[in-house]
Amino acid sequence: MTSLYTASAVATGDGRNGHVQTFDGTIDAPVRTPKELGGEGGATNPEQLFAAGYAACFHSALRLVAGAMEVDTTDSEVVADVSLLRAGAGFGLAVRLEVAIPAVSRELALEVAERAHQVCPYSNATRGNIEVVLEVA
Numbered sequence: 001m002t003s004l005y006t007a008s009a010v011a012t013g014d015g016r017n018g019h020v021q022t023f024d025g026t027i028d029a030p031v032r033t034p035k036e037l038g039g040e041g042g043a044t045n046p047e048q049l050f051a052a053g054y055a056a057c058f059h060s061a062l063r064l065v066a067g068a069m070e071v072d073t074t075d076s077e078v079v080a081d082v083s084l085l086r087a088g089a090g091f092g093l094a095v096r097l098e099v100a101i102p103a104v105s106r107e108l109a110l111e112v113a114e115r116a117h118q119v120c121p122y123s124n125a126t127r128g129n130i131e132v133v134l135e136v137a
Contacts, residue, residue, distance in 0.1 A: 016045060037084070047082045050093070054122045055080035058097055061120035066112050072103040093130045100137040110136045
């Protein structure tokens with residue numbers, strides 16, 4: 001494979017209660033353990049950052065595939081729900097991708113979403129490693 005782009009970020013402080021920053025300064029944010037996990041909340045967390053990245057990447061793949069198929073993606077959207085799971089002595093992740101392409105039938109939207117799932121780098125990176133559920137409205 002040939003590298004097309006590399007993003008770099010650094011985490012400092014106390015992990016989930018620290019700070020993250022991309023080397024170009026685009027992201028420069030505190031991270032906090034969410035209240036649901038016993039933390040103080042009030043800032044982003046790794047699961048939110050992963051969800052935002054996956055949603056944006058999958059939506060891009062969806063629009064790429066739809067364009068090749070000449071499918072109208074007006075008002076389309078992708079919601080990524082990322083769950084932190086207990087996995088034995090450690091932890092794992094699960095993802096649910098909710099896809100909406102309101103300008104087309106559910107059947108066509110499902111076909112586009114399934115094809116996008118084969119193209120999206122996040123989907124390819126997670127395939128076989130974590131559960132990813134694809135839902136189409």
